[in-house]
Amino acid sequence: MMPAIETDGLTKRFDDTTVVSNLELTVPSESVYGFLGPNGAGKTTTMRMLTTLTPPTSGTARVAGEPITDRDAVVSHIGYMPEEPPLYDELTAYEQLQYIAGLRGVDADDRIERLLDRFDLLDDANERVGTYSKGMKQKTALIQTVLHEPDVVFLDEPTSGLDPRAARTVRELISELTHDGMTVFLSTHILPVVEELADTVGVLYDGSLVAEDSPERLTHRAEEEQTLEDVFLDVTSEHPAAASVEQ
Template sequence: MTANAPIRTESLTKRYGDELAVRDLSLTVERGEVFGFLGPNGAGKTTTMRMLTTLTRPSSGEAWVAGAPITDRDAVVDELGYLPEEPPIHDELTGREQLEYVAGLRDSPGTETDERIRELLARFDLADDADDRISTYSKGMKQKTALIQALLHDPAVLFLDEPTSGLDPRAARTVRNLITELREEGMTVFLSTHILPVVEELADRVGVLHDGRLVAEGSPESLTHRAESGEESTLEEVFLEVTSERPGEAAGADAERSEFVR
């Protein structure tokens, strides 16, 4: 564990009334690492990402992103890019206007930003549609526009929540290739998705959240080799194993991490 890792949490917890959405989450993601964040619906993945991107305050615990505590919102936001599952884009704007608007919010307009917008529009096959209103875009085109705006300022840490949602196979491959290239350039990527083959292909390490707890953590290979059957397993089988309710374990009850956790 590195003290100045791009993402680090210690006992991070979020409570909504009597409900614990995230429970004592402690993890570290190193520079240039793709961390696959898995879990069933309602496990606490989105709440975790919202805390790490400063959109939701934790109830207790601490976290740091790009060396800054998440309580220092300005410092954290300057260094992160975030693609939420429902990205904030404005249908009344054109694609280019949306990206210029986001660049303006970050005080980064200018020739260099204009060039980066052109480069990313071309990379995602949106150059010909950049001056059409977003209201005319397909879901996949909107998703690509949202991903571009998350990358505009070349963040040190990128949070992606279902980044290939709504994309056709060619566009999804473009996104996967881009994630690989970003990792090679030293960017840290925190990737949440339900598409397990994407995680197996891209992730250096995987964390599985269940009922707000980190129940498994390790490389995809280590998790599949340490399945409770003692045999080679797929990541899907490991995921189903560690997120299933064990005999005698009440739903929501406190329990120690699974033997898969390293």
């Protein structure tokens, strides 16, 4: 099966600063890839390159088999939820989602209603998005991201601002997306979410991929069994234990 995401030497520089350096990724289809890293590591820049919003300085990448230089082709296969998702405050949630469905050329009325109900937004669907709490906006943004059932879904901190019940619903939905044949590229600071959902974890530090493996193998590759949090702290610091994880 063709990889959902494949990069070769993907690099981004802003003036003299290298934000992402020679990134090599292969993300299998129908999997969840957990993308970890401290603030400023280059995660958002990577996602923006993969979603065609930021051109790379050098290197190449394909998403759903399409080169990221072909914006129209890539966009037709993906859904992207940035950390601050684009929502129109003057629209109701229904209007927002119907607008997105129209842009995508899909008839999704039933799916809109089903997802609104699942995220406990159905009763507020005719209220303007501008009156919503941060959590309600996050849920609306997630719905619009998966509305057209894309091949590859990019999620940047999707559980940010959500109460525990809504966060659980998001985790359940992510798991279901892969069962429906989609691939999820998940960037988050919440390590238990990655540990629960990800098939593969990649850790980005200072623009470079410093560790990549399944959550289970990452936590067993050190000399002593560690949690994913321990591994993350090791490989994103100058602690000597980092070497044992990366071997």
